[in-house]
Amino acid sequence: MDKAVEALGLNLPQLIAQVANFFLLLVILRLVAYKPILKMLDDRKQKIAEGLNAAEIARAEAAQAQANIASQLQEGQRQAQEVVAGAQQIAARIQAEAREQANRDREDSLERARAEIQLERDRAVADLRREFADITVSAAEKVIGQSLDRTAHQRIIDEALANSSFSGN
Numbered sequence: 001m002d003k004a005v006e007a008l009g010l011n012l013p014q015l016i017a018q019v020a021n022f023f024l025l026l027v028i029l030r031l032v033a034y035k036p037i038l039k040m041l042d043d044r045k046q047k048i049a050e051g052l053n054a055a056e057i058a059r060a061e062a063a064q065a066q067a068n069i070a071s072q073l074q075e076g077q078r079q080a081q082e083v084v085a086g087a088q089q090i091a092a093r094i095q096a097e098a099r100e101q102a103n104r105d106r107e108d109s110l111e112r113a114r115a116e117i118q119l120e121r122d123r124a125v126a127d128l129r130r131e132f133a134d135i136t137v138s139a140a141e142k143v144i145g146q147s148l149d150r151t152a153h154q155r156i157i158d159e160a161l162a163n164s165s166f167s168g169n
Helices: 002-008 012-144 150-163
Strands: none
Touching: 012 150
């Protein structure tokens, strides 16, 4: 075996020393560096997993927030439609009340105008009666040639007018 090792160009004691050094270095590195490196890699793996979980949670929260916003928008639109419908009902009621008030005012004005016309008619009839009575008395005085008692004559004329078709009844 020596010849085979020499034929390969290997020095057996040096090879054994290098293998022993390799295993010694491997044990030292395992104790000193391997465990901290594995711990660092595990910590990093855990941080990445936490980051992914946080991203997933944030994505779910964003989806929930978007759904909430959509439902709030729909609720806002529904409330706005209710407000508009209420305003339209109020406007229609106000218009109806204004029309009714205008009709009442028109009827009141018409009634006042009728009352004023009736009052003016009654005044005109009374004035015509007075003038007719004065003219009748004057004509009777001229016909008779003497002055009649005005109060007696007025009473007779009023009675005649009350019994006539000129009385306005």
